[in-house]
Amino acid sequence: xxxxxxxxxxxxxxxxxxxxxxxxxxxxxxxxxxxxxxxxxxxxxxxxxxxxxxxxxxxxxxxxxxxxxxxxxxxxxxxxxxxxxxxxxxxxxxxxxxxxxxxxxxxxxxxxxxxxxxxxxxxxxxxxxxxxxxxxxxxxxxxxxxxxxxxxxxxxxxxxxxxxxxxxxxxxxxxxxxxxxxxxxxxxxxxxxxxxxxxxxxxxxxxxxxxxxxxxxxxxxxxxxxxxxxxxxxxxxxxxxxxxxxxxxxxxxxxxxxxxxxxxxxxxxxxxxxxxxxxxxxxxxxxxxxxxxxxxxxxxxxxxxxxxxxxxxxxxxxxxxxxxxxxxxxxxxxxxxxxxxxxxxxx
Amino acid sequence: xxxxxxxxxxxxxxxxxxxxxxxxxxxxxxxxxxxxxxxxxxxxxxxxxxxxxxxxxxxxxxxxxxxxxxxxxxxxxxxxxxxxxxxxxxxxxxxxxxxxxxxxxxxxxxxxxxxxxxxxxxxxxxxxxxxxxxxxxxxxxxxxxxxxxxxxxxxxxxxxxxxxxxxxxxxxxxxxxxxxxxxxxxxxxxxxxxxxxxxxxxxxxxxxxxxxxxxxxxxxxxxxxxxxxxxxxxxxxxxxxxxx
Numbered sequence: 401x402x403x404x405x406x407x408x409x410x411x412x413x414x415x416x417x418x419x420x421x422x423x424x425x426x427x428x429x430x431x432x433x434x435x436x437x438x439x440x441x442x443x444x445x446x447x448x449x450x451x452x453x454x455x456x457x458x459x460x461x462x463x464x465x466x467x468x469x470x471x472x473x474x475x476x477x478x479x480x481x482x483x484x485x486x487x488x489x490x491x492x493x494x495x496x497x498x499x500x501x502x503x504x505x506x507x508x509x510x511x512x513x514x515x516x517x518x519x520x521x522x523x524x525x526x527x528x529x530x531x532x533x534x535x536x537x538x539x540x541x542x543x544x545x546x547x548x549x550x551x552x553x554x555x556x557x558x559x560x561x562x563x564x565x566x567x568x569x570x571x572x573x574x575x576x577x578x579x580x581x582x583x584x585x586x587x588x589x590x591x592x593x594x595x596x597x598x599x600x601x602x603x604x605x606x607x608x609x610x611x612x613x614x615x616x617x618x619x620x621x622x623x624x625x626x627x628x629x630x631x632x633x634x635x636x637x638x639x640x641x642x643x644x645x646x647x648x649x650x651x652x653x654x655x656x657x658x659x660x661x662x663x664x665x666x667x668x669x670x671x672x673x674x675x676x677x678x679x680x681x682x683x684x685x686x687x688x689x690x691x692x693x694x695x696x697x698x699x700x701x702x703x704x705x706x707x708x709x710x711x712x713x714x715x716x717x718x719x720x721x722x723x724x725x726x727x728x729x730x731x732x733x734x735x736x737x738x739x740x741x742x743x744x745x746x747x
Numbered sequence: 748x749x750x751x752x753x754x755x756x757x758x759x760x761x762x763x764x765x766x767x768x769x770x771x772x773x774x775x776x777x778x779x780x781x782x783x784x785x786x787x788x789x790x791x792x793x794x795x796x797x798x799x800x801x802x803x804x805x806x807x808x809x810x811x812x813x814x815x816x817x818x819x820x821x822x823x824x825x826x827x828x829x830x831x832x833x834x835x836x837x838x839x840x841x842x843x844x845x846x847x848x849x850x851x852x853x854x855x856x857x858x859x860x861x862x863x864x865x866x867x868x869x870x871x872x873x874x875x876x877x878x879x880x881x882x883x884x885x886x887x888x889x890x891x892x893x894x895x896x897x898x899x900x901x902x903x904x905x906x907x908x909x910x911x912x913x914x915x916x917x918x919x920x921x922x923x924x925x926x927x928x929x930x931x932x933x934x935x936x937x938x939x940x941x942x943x944x945x946x947x948x949x950x951x952x953x954x955x956x957x958x959x960x961x962x963x964x965x966x967x968x969x970x971x972x973x974x975x976x977x978x979x980x981x982x983x984x985x986x987x988x989x990x991x
Contacts, residue, residue: 566761566829566848566850567762569765569849574764621759621762623759660808661808662786
């Protein structure tokens with residue numbers, strides 16, 4: 401901690417020069433005055449450094465002002481007293497008689513100096529803490545943007561996109577009405593993905609709408625292999641969730657579960673309200689063992705986003721929920737800020 | 748012009764349908780069948796003996812790569828994929844032909860052209876006495892790391908036992924295939940592939956020179972530069988064969 405030592409040595413040296421200079425102006429240069437200044441400065445450096453160690457060791461920096469102030473005052477008195485004892489032989493020589501008044505004044509001066517030292521030391525720490533907090537906030541924002549970008553890239557999962565386009569090409573001649581609907585659905589999903597990457601949270605209702613488009617497009621590709629049920633309590637629809645949360649879970653369920661099974665399987669989406677929390681569960685046919693690395697990343701990313709927005713109460717767990725069934729459970733707390741209407745970004 | 752018989756392998760019905768529709772523009776290709784899984788494809792290949800596979804990579808259960816690795820010999824292959832970074836990378840580094848879905852008719856036309864101009868007689872005919880035998884014109888699919896090859900057996904100079912696998916040497920490459928040398932011996936055409944010793948099988952057509960070694964054993968130098976010592980018994984058999 402180099403700046404600390406530079407300040408410490410410069411500060412106390414200046415203090416020594418001043419204490420030596422004032423009596424010298426009045427009574428000329430005397431060894432007692434110089435000695436007192438040198439011993440005082442050295443004691444100042446040593447004692448305040450011990451004080452600093454004590455502050456750090458006892459964690460005084462985390463105390464509230466009401467707890468901190470009396471401690472600092474008592475400590476300053478003690479340190480000033482120790483300094484007085486150190487320079488007392490010189491003072492006794494410098495002040496021949498009527499010592500009580502001058503000694504009291506000098507003691508008061510020492511107390512003031514130590515208090516001043518404490519104020520400077522704590523102020524520096526406080527300011528540095530403020531800057532640290534700002535850096536943290538900044539880092540969080542960067543992480544957020546990063547996850548948004550990654551989420552966006554995951555949303556426009558190229559494999560899904562190109563496979564859907566390929567199915568659409570085949571569907572055009574087979575069932576043109578269905579193909580037209582599918583194009584509209586794909587457009588809606590793409591628009592949602594692009595717009596939602598800017599929003600921190602959206603309502604579950606909108607999220608489910610996008611998820612339905614997604615499921616319909618995957619049905620085009622997987623046909624009878626993909627079966628799905630959406631079972632959601634009406635009072636959950638207004639709850640806020642990060643955009644693409646449910647879609648990501650469903651995509652994982654299809655990619656690592658259904659699409660790997662020749663006979664396909666079922667995806668079930670459930671949402672319940674418990675106390676103030678939203679519980680979402682996405683269940684799919686399949687086994688945990690077939691979960692690839694990218695699934696891990698996708699879910700880890702979802703959890704990261706949840707935690708950045710809702711704090712540590714947000715949860716996401718993936719577990720086998722039956723012999724041939726995997727469930728992903730998510731707990732989304734109610735955000736502490738009042739709910740913002742449909743789909744708009746929160747500051 | 749002889750028609751090529753094709754098998755379409757894709758887990759998605761609409762994707763198969765779309766490819767079938769696109770291939771109608773190419774009467775040189777006759778679609779012999781469609782399979783939705785690697786397992787079905789393997790069964791159908793036995794009956795249909797297609798000349799070419801249009802093969803999707805990502806399928807439930809076994810992937811297209813898994814299917815090829817499990818086959819003793821592979822026909823011509825055109826890979827199809829929507830977007831699979833791993834597979835695309837493999838195709839690029841291995842110079843294999845592939846089509847991206849949705850398939851562009853122009854790209855398909857070029858792929859068909861290339862199929863028709865592929866030089867070796869497309870259906871190698873094993874001797875009637877041993878129908879499972881692989882001729883030098885049979886091709887095998889070999890994958891190692893991120894690379895893969897469709898190798899004509901005749902290009903392989905040397906098979907070398909490596910535990911439960913076999914290392915094959917061809918054109919500066921030496922990947923492993925997941926078969927033991929013992930499994931391979933009865934499958935290979937003995938007129939071309941000669942077992943030199945317990946660990947090595949050499950391609951007789953790749954021998955550059957033969958030298959007599961101690962105790963009448965032979966040392967074969969291959970075009971690849973490999974030197975293979977024939978065991979005493981195999982040296983005698985080799986001489987007998989050469990004098991016939």
